[in-house]
Amino acid sequence: AxxxxxxxxxxxxxxxxxxxxxVIMLPQLDYDEDTAAELAMDIAxxxxxxxxxxxxxxxxxxHCSTSIGLTTFPQPQDTSSQVLRRxxxxxxxxxxxxxxGFRFFDVSMQRQAQSRWQLEEGLHKAIERNQLxxxxxxxxxxxxxISGAEVLLRWRHPERGMxxxxxxxxxxxxxxxxxxxxxxxxxxSLRLLCHWQQQGLPKTFRHLSINISPAHFMQADFIQRVLxxxxxxxxxxxxIEFEITENLLINNFKHAKETMLHxxxxxxxxSVDDFGTGYSSLRYLNQLPINVLKIDRSFVSNITTLEDQxxxxxxxxxxxxxxxxxxxxxxxxTSVQKQLLDDRGCRLYQGYFYSKPLHYRDFFSQLKS
Ligand code: C2E
Ligand code: CA
Ligand code: CA
Ligand code: CA
Numbered sequence: 555a556x557x558x559x560x561x562x563x564x565x566x567x568x569x570x571x572x573x574x575x576x577v578i579m580l581p582q583l584d585y586d587e588d589t590a591a592e593l594a595m596d597i598a599x600x601x602x603x604x605x606x607x608x609x610x611x612x613x614x615x616x617h618c619s620t621s622i623g624l625t626t627f628p629q630p631q632d633t634s635s636q637v638l639r640r641x642x643x644x645x646x647x648x649x650x651x652x653x654x655g656f657r658f659f660d661v662s663m664q665r666q667a668q669s670r671w672q673l674e675e676g677l678h679k680a681i682e683r684n685q686l687x688x689x690x691x692x693x694x695x696x697x698x699x700i701s702g703a704e705v706l707l708r709w710r711h712p713e714r715g716m717x718x719x720x721x722x723x724x725x726x727x728x729x730x731x732x733x734x735x736x737x738x739x740x741x742x743s744l745r746l747l748c749h750w751q752q753q754g755l756p757k758t759f760r761h762l763s764i765n766i767s768p769a770h771f772m773q774a775d776f777i778q779r780v781l782x783x784x785x786x787x788x789x790x791x792x793x794i795e796f797e798i799t800e801n802l803l804i805n806n807f808k809h810a811k812e813t814m815l816h817x818x819x820x821x822x823x824x825s826v827d828d829f830g831t832g833y834s835s836l837r838y839l840n841q842l843p844i845n846v847l848k849i850d851r852s853f854v855s856n857i858t859t860l861e862d863q864x865x866x867x868x869x870x871x872x873x874x875x876x877x878x879x880x881x882x883x884x885x886x887x888t889s890v891q892k893q894l895l896d897d898r899g900c901r902l903y904q905g906y907f908y909s910k911p912l913h914y915r916d917f918f919s920q921l922k923s
């Protein structure tokens with residue numbers, strides 16, 4: 555702090571803010587944003603000078619960098635803690651954007667930070683308050699028979715209405731809530747299936763797919779937590795499939811393989827979700843107990859418009875045939891797409907052309923009718 559002070563005006567206040575953070579307040583200056591930005595860059599440069607030499611710790615070379623969040627004050631009704639919170643929010647944005655730089659606070663940042671924080675808070679209570687719901691999307695054979703379904707989670711938020719899983723799954727992954735949530739999904743799905751079986755399920759309905767986040771799958775105790783749930787329900791003739799992504803398989807090949815083999819023994823099968831969008835590798839396809847490839851919607855939606863996307867689908871189908879894997883096309887929206895995929899040898903479909911995801915009750919009534 556002393557060294558920094560040297561370069562700043564007399565009236566500047568510098569305070570250590572805990573850990574490796576400093577607050578610098580420059581009062582009574584008519585800074586426009588450009589001047590403030592210039593000053594921020596000067597400060598960053600002088601700090602970087604002090605810390606720029608990488609530090610060797612064991613075998614690792616540690617590089618340090620400076621991240622700055624900027625805000626102006628006073629604004630109406632400012633308290634010091636509001637000023638600090640604005641600067642802090644901007645600082646976290648700088649870090650989220652890749653560190654080593656600065657960002658000005660703006661109101662949208664606050665809304666985003668708040669909304670994220672509120673989602674995280676709300677998620678804690680969502681299960682016990684019965685706000686999470688299972689929706690199911692049919693998986694259909696080329697002959698038009700519903701042979702299974704994918705479970706898609708929905709959050710019926712008291713104020714926001716339906717929150718998309720795209721939004722809250724990532725929050726749950728970062729906050730560590732994902733395991734509890736997905737174990738709830740698994741348990742509820744199995745409970746539903748058991749109940750439906752007692753009421754009479756069509757014999758053609760053979761399997762249920764459940765999405766498993768890498769953050770959950772990679773937990774050291776994943777198997778110990780999931781197996782008891784699977785064992786609690788005696789499902790006859792229905793196959794439980796976990797959908798995982800290919801990046802998970804590549805980045806953690808050994809751990810993934812052990813986990814998959816173990817679960818396979820207990821009757822779980824695996825599909826690769828969003829296939830073709832990650833680092834598709836022949837090695838893992840060959841060496842892991844995978845049953846199904848799900849062709850990503852981006853390939854399917856291009857099928858009628860972009861000629862040069864079709865070879866990818868052809869290659870996936872050919873490869874799957876050679877490796878004895880099933881293929882399901884995701885996001886099929888039109889009969890033309892379905893027909894073209896049929897012609898290329900695809901046999902399983904999921905998409906709005908057949909049905910959007912349905913609330914589990916509506917799904918069951920449709921299945922029985
Ligand atoms: P996903 O696993 O790739 O699921 C397919 C998504 O595509 C679903 O969106 C589905 O509603 C949508 N979709 C299906 N058919 C069509 C179609 O014909 N056209 C279009 N435009 N979209 C279609 P949804 O339900 O919003 O889920 C989004 C993502 O959220 C899922 O992508 C999945 O990654 C994640 N998700 C949902 N539930 C769970 C869960 O329980 N656990 C985890 N880890 N992720 C979940
Ligand atoms: Ca810090
Ligand atoms: Ca999926
Ligand atoms: Ca997918």
